[in-house]
Amino acid sequence: MIRSKKEQELLLGTLDMLILQTLVMGPAHGHTIAHVIEHTSEDVLQIEQGSLYPALHRLEDREWVSSYWGTSENNRKARFYKLTAAGRKQLRAETHRWQSMVEAIGRVLGNAGKVVE
């Protein structure tokens, strides 16, 4: 369960980023997006129950993705999502932010490791 607003924001931001990253390869529908995220992360990242579609809705609301009905690889009707120019820009910004954060956390943890040793 998500406790605080801050936590929520961080997690939401992360999911958003992952979705956007998935769409860099080309348009995809919800099922593929979930599948790709889970497989690419070798099943380490599991999309929380019920959070994928609200996230897609939010991204579309912010006009980072656009959507259209199409036919899936299995010949089923499916809603496809496509990265927009704004979404691409947002992804770059998010990735950069994420990397600098990871580096920062890494430095802190690195130091902490030394202290423990």
Add this chain to the structure above:
Amino acid sequence: MSLRRYLRRREWDEERQRELDAHLEEETADNVARGMAPGEARRRAYMKLGNPTTIREEIWKMNSFVPVEDLGRDIRYALRQLWKSPGFAAIAMVTLALGIGVNTAIFSMVNGLMFSSLHIRQENRVLEIGSRQRGAQWQPQFSLAEYEVLHSQTSELFSGVVGDAYGLDGLSMEGNKPDRAFTDYVTGDYFEVLGVEPYLGRLFHAGEGMTPGADPVVVLSYPYWKQHFAADPNVVGKHVLLDGQPMTVVGVTAKDYHGVNTALTPQAYLPLAMIVPIENTPLSEYHKPTNRNLRLYARLKPGVTKVQANATLEVVSRRIAVEQPVADKDVELSSFGLWVGRNAGFDPDNAIGEVAWFILGLAGLVLLLACVNVANLLLVRATVREREMVIRSALGAARSRLIRQMLTESILLALCGGVAGIGLGLWGSHMLSSINLGTDLPLHFDFGFDWHVLAFSMVVAVVAGALVGIVPSLRLARANLNLVLREGGRGIAGSGHRFRDALVMVQVGSAMILLVIAGLFTRSLTQSEHAELGFNPANVITMMMDPGEIGYTDPRARDFYKELLQKVRALPGVKAATIAQIVPMGVVGNGGDTISVGGYQPPVGQSAPVVLYNLTATDYFATLGIPMKQGRDFGVGDDDGRPYVAIVSEAMVKEYWPHGDAIGQKFTMNSDPAHPLQVVGVARDARYQGFRQAMPPYFYLPFAQHYTGNSLETLEVRTEGDPGGMAPLLERAINDMAPNLPVFDVKTLHQALYSPNGLLLFQIIATLAGVMGTLGMVLAIVGVYGVLSYVVSQRTSEIGVRMALGAGRGDILKIVYKQGMWIVGIGLSVGLAASFGIAHLLHSLIVVSPGDPATYVGVSAMLAAIAMLACYIPARRAMYVEPMRALRD
């Protein structure tokens, strides 16, 4: 999110459903491909995705405005609740409508008198200048010389100093009978400095109004142009006569401009110096330092503050004192906001502003009473709805949500009440505007609705709604809901009756205050009506005229009056007739002058006293029924060829000649030192203005010796029979002699007593206070009745037990009465103390003493008696409780 999506959210939702279905199918197919059984595959797919309905709900919410939707739901719910109890809703709304309506109407009056726009440029940068002789009261009148000094010495401070003087003149198109117009003689830059635009043609130029007789031009006011010139678009360039002087109309003032004096709206504007030819003012009089009839207004330059203005005015006052050593030895100057003088002068006796505020306070009290009543009703309702609240809370409604729901209901009530109240207020202010002021002068008492009034009413309505709603909400917020559930719905009510009792006490107390004030004013009115006036107002008819308006010179006007009196006295039914400049309580202001009396020294630090006087013909004292105490009346011989004489009042004798005989003594008016006045008679004191103060010294001068510049006179006739019936006969006599002479303000002396300067103000306040007192009393009684009825209904089973244990009906009556009288008693005592305090604040407005015992005893007794009656109905119900039924219930 976008509004487009909000409106299409149903469609959007269907799309999501299809999308989610597709996802599930895809996942199920995948699972089947991995070798699961179809049922299991589907179950797994659902588990992974999550509940589709929850997902859709979440997306739906993202497409909505949640707080707004909640509000909409609250309002719908509140409307449903109110609809379900129409009796409650109607009573609450009517009560609030009365409270809000009274406040709206009264505020529209205060607004009309004090705050409504004067429709000039940047009103708050314009000041009125006042002066006083050290120790005397501030007054707004200046002489031409004082104006000139002020004008030339303050150019660093003010971007302009302008002046105006009022007049009454006959205005006619060539050959027609003139109208009497209320005129305003203004300096040339008057409109430019105030920032008034012409509606037609032009207004005056800065150079106009400097040289007597040089600018025969007139500007009409918009309403006068509409009424008397039929809104003629070609009026500019037309020739008119003003008091017989040919003038050219050059323009019409802006539509909204009513002058800077809210009460009196000038009908025509003339350049200042035209007062000399039009009103036959001799040049020497025009320039005389004691001839003060200019009101002065100044516009502050950008960046200049009022404090700086007053500092400079102090310097200027010293210069004026040097330049006018006689008239202005001890003069002080100060500036006032326009609202101070806009209904009259700075005279503290002029109580209109004070009265307006005070009545607004009373209206506030009525609103408080109304709010308390509705709050009490809501409390009862809250008790009844406790179970509903408890259940909703148990079902997961947040307490804040419940409180918001209750507040929504009460604010909705207040807004509905507010709309009804504004309607009521509109009617009320219409009633107030149509009060008959009993004068022909263009008094502008139009308390129209502007945005001030609307905003005020809306704010009052919302505040009332919050006030009313907050009481039950707070109790709900503090209540222990679990306890309520366990006790089967009696929890809140049982614990909090003290609060409701306190509310009713407030009501009784407020009603007491309202009634005491109404009582004090009513008693003041009666006492004034029976006050010793010093003259006999019965059977006297009065009418005003000014032969100057048809171009008569002063000597001709004197001869006209002489002949008129001869004719009138010969008419059948006439007992006595005279003319006088001042009518008691009349619209024409009192003449007054500083006087010097041989052997009299004013107290140290005070300048020479101003004494009021009247100009009369012979037979004045016989006509008004003022007894002569000593000496003689004016005679035919007292004309300008003979020594000047005066008749003085007893109060004047007491002040100036306390020892010797006044007859034969001499005094001089400072405006006319060349003609000492010899006292030839002493008349009894008579009231000319106000009913409160002791009658001040007063003297009378013969018209025949002072006719110059005084052609405006009132014919006063004492008749045998009905004075009103004589009016047409008298008017015919006047018009036989001067067919074009306008006659106005025709009224009996008795009617004059009820004029704005007489009892009218009292009458209005007494009526308003009476209406509000009655309203307050009804509301308080409803409150007492309501709370006791509720108590009885809550204690029914207890009463049943008592009766089963042997209590008699008398005992039960006693129990209920004890509770009722306790509430009423405390309310009355608190109200008594409060009204005593408030009455003392009002002492300057009332005639009776603020502690008038008759009022207090009467009001307390009446309220107590009615409260007893209000208690009786629930007490009776308690008395006849069936013990068996009460116990079974």
